[in-house]
Amino acid sequence: MNNLFFFFCLLFASLFKLSFSRGGFPTSINVSGVENCSFAASARHLFADIKVSLAEEMHLKRLEELAKDYMSNSDLENAIMSFNRRCSGISRVYSIGKSVLGVPLWVMEISDKPGKEEAEPAFKYIGNVHGDEPVGRELLILLANWLCDNYMKDPLATLIVDNVHLHILPSMNPDGFSLRKRGNANNIDLNRDFPDQFFHMNDDPGAHQPETKAIMRWLDEMHFTASASLHGGALVANYPWDGTEDKKKYYYGCPDDETFRYMASIYSRSHHNMSLSEEFPGGITNGAYWYPIYGGMQDWNYLHAGCFELTLEISDDKWPNASELPTLFEYNKMSMLNLVASVVKTGIHGRIFSSDEGRPIPASIAIKGLNSTIHARETLADYHRLLVPAGKYEVIATMPGYKSRSTRIVLGEEAMTVDFVMDPAITPINSFLQRGWNCSLPGLHLEVFFILVLILVSVFLCFLLKRRVVLNYPKQRQSKRSVLGV
Ligand SMILES: *[C@@H]1O[C@H](CO)[C@@H](O)[C@H](O)[C@H]1NC(C)=O
Ligand SMILES: *[C@@H]1O[C@H](CO)[C@@H](O)[C@H](O)[C@H]1NC(C)=O
Ligand SMILES: *[C@@H]1O[C@H](CO)[C@@H](O)[C@H](O)[C@H]1NC(C)=O
Ligand SMILES: *[C@@H]1O[C@H](CO)[C@@H](O)[C@H](O)[C@H]1NC(C)=O
Ligand SMILES: CC(=O)N[C@H]1CO[C@H](CO)[C@@H](O)[C@@H]1O
Numbered sequence: 377m378n379n380l381f382f383f384f385c386l387l388f389a390s391l392f393k394l395s396f397s398r399g400g401f402p403t404s405i406n407v408s409g410v411e412n413c414s415f416a417a418s419a420r421h422l423f424a425d426i427k428v429s430l431a432e433e434m435h436l437k438r439l440e441e442l443a444k445d446y447m448s449n450s451d452l453e454n455a456i457m458s459f460n461r462r463c464s465g466i467s468r469v470y471s472i473g474k475s476v477l478g479v480p481l482w483v484m485e486i487s488d489k490p491g492k493e494e495a496e497p498a499f500k501y502i503g504n505v506h507g508d509e510p511v512g513r514e515l516l517i518l519l520a521n522w523l524c525d526n527y528m529k530d531p532l533a534t535l536i537v538d539n540v541h542l543h544i545l546p547s548m549n550p551d552g553f554s555l556r557k558r559g560n561a562n563n564i565d566l567n568r569d570f571p572d573q574f575f576h577m578n579d580d581p582g583a584h585q586p587e588t589k590a591i592m593r594w595l596d597e598m599h600f601t602a603s604a605s606l607h608g609g610a611l612v613a614n615y616p617w618d619g620t621e622d623k624k625k626y627y628y629g630c631p632d633d634e635t636f637r638y639m640a641s642i643y644s645r646s647h648h649n650m651s652l653s654e655e656f657p658g659g660i661t662n663g664a665y666w667y668p669i670y671g672g673m674q675d676w677n678y679l680h681a682g683c684f685e686l687t688l689e690i691s692d693d694k695w696p697n698a699s700e701l702p703t704l705f706e707y708n709k710m711s712m713l714n715l716v717a718s719v720v721k722t723g724i725h726g727r728i729f730s731s732d733e734g735r736p737i738p739a740s741i742a743i744k745g746l747n748s749t750i751h752a753r754e755t756l757a758d759y760h761r762l763l764v765p766a767g768k769y770e771v772i773a774t775m776p777g778y779k780s781r782s783t784r785i786v787l788g789e790e791a792m793t794v795d796f797v798m799d800p801a802i803t804p805i806n807s808f809l810q811r812g813w814n815c816s817l818p819g820l821h822l823e824v825f826f827i828l829v830l831i832l833v834s835v836f837l838c839f840l841l842k843r844r845v846v847l848n849y850p851k852q853r854q855s856k857r858s859v860l861g862v
């Protein structure tokens with residue numbers, strides 16, 4: 377009798393664990409944590425090992441049965457490739473690396489000009505971060521195909537394909553999927569493997585898992601404006617910060633808290649019933665308020681790349697019967713589309729040019745009062761700054777070697793274009809010259825003056841030479857758009 381009860385404790389504990397996906401449970405409930413079923417504690421030594429493996433075995437057996445109707449890793453690869461063949465005009469497929477067991481991490485890029493750099497925002501969706509949360513990878517394949525089928529037919533599909541570069545990584549953790557477990561093949565939870573702003577356990581760049589490294593490289597190569605990763609085990613849109621400095625659980629908003637709440641609400645309000653959640657008001661939650669985690673992908677995206685990332689828990693059941701996947705797609709479809717579209721329908725967008733040569737310059741963009749900075753793309757100098765609609769903002773562009781520029785705007789419900797033209801700052805050489813002639817010259821000895829002139833002449837020659845090189849670059853197209861940078 378006791379043993380039977382103990383067994384149910386185990387089952388309960390493991391189910392409890394299952395229902396949390398972004399992290400483990402906040403306190404330390406784990407399978408050995410069933411000692412809190414205290415009456416069973418004495419039996420523990422005798423039976424625990426047997427019971428644990430029995431419960432796990434049953435659980436795995438059930439998963440195997442459920443997984444039969446999900447795509448295997450090779451099914452997923454086939455789905456990605458056949459999507460690309462079917463929709464070759466608006467897509468390309470590339471790999472960002474390989475999992476521990478050597479499975480390629482395939483990405484589908486969807487855009488009217490896939491693979492080309494354009495002054496447009498890029499968005500990424502990542503599914504299956506946790507191996508045992510497979511709904512996201514299925515929905516992302518459905519999403520890609522829906523976009524393909526509805527391009528030029530549905531206004532939202534057309535808006536996304538024409539104005540966004542959407543990158544979809546259906547599975548970040550194919551090994552975990554095939555092993556039916558949360559971590560990767562090395563048993564590492566990938567959503568704890570990123571560098572953390574408060575704790576330094578993941579600071580060694582060589583020590584990250586291959587899947588994590590691939591994402592980190594990807595973020596340095598691409599210029600993502602926003603993103604989301606898809607999880608299972610709850611129904612809520614989670615936003616930064618995920619962790620607190622003292623490891624305690626409380627609401628800990630990042631500088632762009634309002635914008636994140638706005639984005640998370642776009643997801644939850646477009647969803648079948650996420651916003652009706654009783655546990656999470658409005659269907660959204662601050663990560664640290666729910667339960668703090670460290671080394672997560674979400675905060676790192678925002679901190680490292682200025683990419684506004686959400687963590688989306690899209691179904692309470694991590695392994696729903698596969699026959700429910702089309703319904704789950706319908707529940708999430710408008711949310712997924714509206715979240716991507718938000719990177720063009722809201723916020724401020726523009727390009728930054730230098731006043732002397734009209735070159736694009738990759739300046740930084742900040743909003744007065746918000747302690748966060750995003751960077752324009754290196755090559756085209758376009759930037760895309762998400763902001764809550766209907767507000768007044770002061771936008772500041774800064775770039776070393778240029779005078780910073782700021783402009784006040786009134787943002788309505790729609791997105792706004794704000795281009796900047798920046799003047800070169802007075803260079804050190806100029807100011808040196810000025811100072812030289814104006815004040816210090818009378819006091820100088822002749823030979824010092826002579827050396828000074830020699831240095832100046834050579835610096836000037838160098839400068840001229842560099843200028844020629846710069847001028848020889850093909851002239852980038854000067855903005856034909858309204859130039860607002862005042
Ligand atoms: C499991 O929980 C117990 C306490 O209940 C703790 O001592 C142990 O370290 C935990 N194990 C893991 C792997 O978290
Ligand atoms: C999934 O549901 C179908 C009926 O909709 C049922 O026939 C099938 O056995 C279920 N699969 C599992 C693994 O429970
Ligand atoms: C949302 O709908 C699903 C399916 O109808 C249901 O199982 C779930 O409990 C609902 N959740 C909320 C928060 O209403
Ligand atoms: C702005 O954020 C940085 C970290 O990103 C922090 O070091 C700094 O203290 C913050 N400044 C203000 C004024 O809050
Ligand atoms: C791991 C866990 O939840 N431990 C709890 C067990 O129950 C006692 C009280 O009965 C708590 O104090 C522990 O935190």
Ligand SMILES: [Zn+2]
Nearest residue numbers: 397398506607
């Ligand atoms: Zn998860």
